[in-house]
Structure formats: C-alpha cells, structure tokens
Amino acid sequence: MKKIAFSGTLDPITNGHMWVIQEARALADEVVVMISENPFKKPQFSASERKAIVEKSVMAQGWTNVSVVLVKNDYTARTAKRLGIDYLIRGIRNTADFDYENLIQQANVEVLQGAKTIFVMPPRDLGSVSSSFVRALQGPVGWHWNVEKFLPEPAYKAWIVDWLGREWRSLWIQSDVDTSARANEDKWFQYLAGGSAYGSPQRHYHNLNHLVHGLTEIAAWAATTNANRNDISTIKKAFWFHDVVYDDVKQGISNEEASARLWLESGLDIDNAAEVADLIRATDHLQQNEIAHPLKDIMIGVDLAILGQPNEVYDQYARDVRNEYRSIEEETYRTNRKTVMMYFQHKAGSEELFHDAYFNDLYNQQALVNFEREIESLS
Incomplete structure (x- = not known):
C-alpha cells in the first residue's frame, strides 16, 4: 500500500492518535494526517496550531514518512481520494466507536465515493485515551501530571502554555x-x-x-x-x-x-x-x-x-x-x-x-x- 490517511480534529493529538499513526506506518509507505476544520466544534487550538503541534509530535518520533494537511470545507474521505489515497485508518476503542465509524465509512464509500476505512484496535493502556478525555482532566490540582501521561511532549507543552496564557491574561x-x-x-x-x-x-x-x-x-x-x-x-x-x-x-x-x-x-x-x-x-x-x-x-x-x-x-x-x-x-x-x-x-x-x-x-x-x-x- 502506498498511501494511507488518518483524520481527526486532533485537539489535542494524544498518544492514542500517535499509536494509530504508527500502525498506519506499518501498512503504508506514506501516511497523511488530515486535520479537519469542523464548524460544529470549538477546538482549543486553531487548525494551523493543531497542524504545527502534530508536525512537531511526528518529528520528535523521527517519522519522516508522515505529512500533515488541513481539510477545509470538504469531507476528509473525499479529499483523501482526490489526493490519491485509497484508505483511511481509524482506531476503534469500543463497540460504540465501531457503530459510529461503521456508519461513517459506509457514507464515505457509498455516498461520497471517497476512501475506504481500515479499523485497528489500540492496546488496553490506550483504550480510553481520547482528546475529550484529556480535556476533561483539566482543572484540579495535579491535572497536568495526569494529562502529561496521555500526550506526546510537543502537544503537552502546547497545552500547558495555552493554559498558562489564559491564566496570565486573567x-x-x-x-x-x-x-x-x-x-x-x-x-x-x-x-x-x-x-x-x-x-x-x-x-x-x-x-x-x-x-x-x-x-x-x-x-x-x-x-x-x-x-x-x-x-x-x-x-x-x-x-x-x-x-x-x-x-x-x-x-x-x-x-x-x-x-x-x-x-x-x-x-x-x-x-x-x-x-x-x-x-x-x-x-x-x-x-x-x-x-x-x-x-x-x-x-x-x-x-x-x-x-x-x-x-x-x-x-x-x-x-x-x-x-x-x-x-x-x-x-x-x-x-x-x-x-x-x-x-x-x-x-x-x-x-x-x-x-x-x-x-x-x-x-x-x-x-x-x-x-x-x-x-x-x-x-
């Protein structure tokens, strides 16, 4: 397989996301991380900031065959197909994830004529890690020690600098x-x-x-x-x-x-x-x-x-x-x-x-x- 894409809001990118990208690297010569600008979400970081954080996280791992692109005003599966990518990769943590992702992949192929989806299941220690899970940890004394366990270092640093910036301005x-x-x-x-x-x-x-x-x-x-x-x-x-x-x-x-x-x-x-x-x-x-x-x-x-x-x-x-x-x-x-x-x-x-x-x-x-x-x- 030449190319495979991994898509998401990635706000922030977690160790779970990094695991999926690593799995994609084992399947394809080139991996494209696609960051979507979902108008219904209000991310902590802008799309360009998320792109920079993902690039730094990938670079820190020495992954030279991973690139990052922004998807604006289009479906990621259709954009992937236009870029010559036939497959998307998604992590499935539980049955709820499967039901949701199965509907999405059917729409991708049948309605959008977009890329097909490959599902992978993360190891147990990453099974509950998601961006929303990490965001929910923020606040109490010691929250940063817990968050640090679930994020690559560049994402963690960006997260706490952003938090400190809001504290400072207040x-x-x-x-x-x-x-x-x-x-x-x-x-x-x-x-x-x-x-x-x-x-x-x-x-x-x-x-x-x-x-x-x-x-x-x-x-x-x-x-x-x-x-x-x-x-x-x-x-x-x-x-x-x-x-x-x-x-x-x-x-x-x-x-x-x-x-x-x-x-x-x-x-x-x-x-x-x-x-x-x-x-x-x-x-x-x-x-x-x-x-x-x-x-x-x-x-x-x-x-x-x-x-x-x-x-x-x-x-x-x-x-x-x-x-x-x-x-x-x-x-x-x-x-x-x-x-x-x-x-x-x-x-x-x-x-x-x-x-x-x-x-x-x-x-x-x-x-x-x-x-x-x-x-x-x-x-």
Missing part, C-alpha cells in the same frame, strides 16, 4: 483599553513561559510544570477558603515571578531578591508592585523568619506543596531537582540534599513546615513519608 485588567499595557504583558509572558525562564530546557523542576502546579494550588486554596480577589491576585503575580531567576551563581543577592527586582522592573502592576515584591522575597526559605507579609504563609504553602504529593509525583520531583543541580558532584549533592531533607523532616515532625492550616492538613503527613523515603535513598 491577571490584568487594562489590556482592553491600553494597548501599551497589553504589549508589555505579552512581552513578559513570552519571557516567563519561553526559553529564557520557566520554559528553558535547562529548567528541570522550576519550569512550566512548576507554574501550573502552583497556580492550581492557589486556585484550590482560594475556592476552599473564600479568599478575597486582591489576595488571590497578589499571590498569583508573586508566584509567576518567585523563581524566574534561578542560577547556581549568586550575584551577591539571593535568587528571590533577584526575582523580586525583576518583578519591580517589569512595570506590570505599579499600584501593587511593592507588596508583590515583598511576597516574592518571602519565598526565600533560608530567610523566611525575617520577612513579614500577611500572605507569606499561603505563599510558602503553595511553594512547598510539592513535598506532600503522592509517591510517584514526589519521586519525579526529586529526580528533577537532581537534574537541575546536575553540575554539582554526586557526593556533594547527596550530602547537601540530605541536610535539607532532614531540616524539612524536623519541621514537618513538629508541624512547622506548613504554617497555614489548609496546607498543613493536606500535605504534612505525606511530606513526612516522602522525606523518610528520600533520606533513606540518600544515605
């Missing part, structure tokens, strides 16, 4: 009336989410995942405690900047102080700039007892919430931290890391790690379990 109130303010906001988002800061490939822990986790922790805290809007806004702005400067080389000041100064230089919130800067400084755990701020306990709770996550998440966090400090020799790292963990363990043992009751109740007990496991692994 912080600013002058964008609709002040074009210079909007331009400044966009500039700083590109910096923070791009390769110079949290989006840098050198950021293994203090990265985009860290931002998503912190912002969802803030949202959960706010919903549970009925926090006021100004406090929520202040904490979110501080969290966006609190780890933006993260460098092994100290320029005579802490990373937190450098991050606070960068925030002040941004000009993003002139009226509340000093309060946000002080809250950023409060995340300096080595100096926290010397920094006063009414929201400090909440900010520290958000920053340390990773320590009380389930074993799998915490273990990945510990690996990411090691990678972030990969320039440090192993024995030195293990000694220093163990010292820090024992300090945290002591704090958690006396319930002084999380000073806010909301975070203490949620995470202190699991944090103790995690500290004990990591300390043992470092010994």
Whole structure:
C-alpha cells in the first residue's frame, strides 16, 4: 500500500492518535494526517496550531514518512481520494466507536465515493485515551501530571502554555483599553513561559510544570477558603515571578531578591508592585523568619506543596531537582540534599513546615513519608 490517511480534529493529538499513526506506518509507505476544520466544534487550538503541534509530535518520533494537511470545507474521505489515497485508518476503542465509524465509512464509500476505512484496535493502556478525555482532566490540582501521561511532549507543552496564557491574561485588567499595557504583558509572558525562564530546557523542576502546579494550588486554596480577589491576585503575580531567576551563581543577592527586582522592573502592576515584591522575597526559605507579609504563609504553602504529593509525583520531583543541580558532584549533592531533607523532616515532625492550616492538613503527613523515603535513598 502506498498511501494511507488518518483524520481527526486532533485537539489535542494524544498518544492514542500517535499509536494509530504508527500502525498506519506499518501498512503504508506514506501516511497523511488530515486535520479537519469542523464548524460544529470549538477546538482549543486553531487548525494551523493543531497542524504545527502534530508536525512537531511526528518529528520528535523521527517519522519522516508522515505529512500533515488541513481539510477545509470538504469531507476528509473525499479529499483523501482526490489526493490519491485509497484508505483511511481509524482506531476503534469500543463497540460504540465501531457503530459510529461503521456508519461513517459506509457514507464515505457509498455516498461520497471517497476512501475506504481500515479499523485497528489500540492496546488496553490506550483504550480510553481520547482528546475529550484529556480535556476533561483539566482543572484540579495535579491535572497536568495526569494529562502529561496521555500526550506526546510537543502537544503537552502546547497545552500547558495555552493554559498558562489564559491564566496570565486573567491577571490584568487594562489590556482592553491600553494597548501599551497589553504589549508589555505579552512581552513578559513570552519571557516567563519561553526559553529564557520557566520554559528553558535547562529548567528541570522550576519550569512550566512548576507554574501550573502552583497556580492550581492557589486556585484550590482560594475556592476552599473564600479568599478575597486582591489576595488571590497578589499571590498569583508573586508566584509567576518567585523563581524566574534561578542560577547556581549568586550575584551577591539571593535568587528571590533577584526575582523580586525583576518583578519591580517589569512595570506590570505599579499600584501593587511593592507588596508583590515583598511576597516574592518571602519565598526565600533560608530567610523566611525575617520577612513579614500577611500572605507569606499561603505563599510558602503553595511553594512547598510539592513535598506532600503522592509517591510517584514526589519521586519525579526529586529526580528533577537532581537534574537541575546536575553540575554539582554526586557526593556533594547527596550530602547537601540530605541536610535539607532532614531540616524539612524536623519541621514537618513538629508541624512547622506548613504554617497555614489548609496546607498543613493536606500535605504534612505525606511530606513526612516522602522525606523518610528520600533520606533513606540518600544515605
């Protein structure tokens, strides 16, 4: 078989879709992924954005015989036939899928004189993976860790950058009336989410995942405690900047102080700039007892919430931290890391790690379990 096509909205492309494309590659010399613009759907990404995401996902696999095209104002089966493609390939996960796809393939052949359809069944671990399933996971604390399991890396990164973009824009109130303010906001988002800061490939822990986790922790805290809007806004702005400067080389000041100064230089919130800067400084755990701020306990709770996550998440966090400090020799790292963990363990043992009751109740007990496991692994 020379050509076979795989079609769909692909919003986003999932590992299930990638499996079907791989099956198609085993059947044909060339695979064409056809992205449809369905007027009855409101996708998160535009058709051109979806095309770029699929191309990056395919490229990351090294699949040189896969191309991506957009289908506009036509049926995919008829477009495929016009492109010299005789067969479409579709994944069937259950009987409902089969009934639906069977009707579609009959219409393709009998009504449209389009390409015929080949059905394949995915393995059990991909049997429930769909774009709608992935979209339904978005929202609660930890949603990004779950979504990451079901998407190819380029699709996952596009997904969380889009989510972060919406979170970022919700912080600013002058964008609709002040074009210079909007331009400044966009500039700083590109910096923070791009390769110079949290989006840098050198950021293994203090990265985009860290931002998503912190912002969802803030949202959960706010919903549970009925926090006021100004406090929520202040904490979110501080969290966006609190780890933006993260460098092994100290320029005579802490990373937190450098991050606070960068925030002040941004000009993003002139009226509340000093309060946000002080809250950023409060995340300096080595100096926290010397920094006063009414929201400090909440900010520290958000920053340390990773320590009380389930074993799998915490273990990945510990690996990411090691990678972030990969320039440090192993024995030195293990000694220093163990010292820090024992300090945290002591704090958690006396319930002084999380000073806010909301975070203490949620995470202190699991944090103790995690500290004990990591300390043992470092010994």
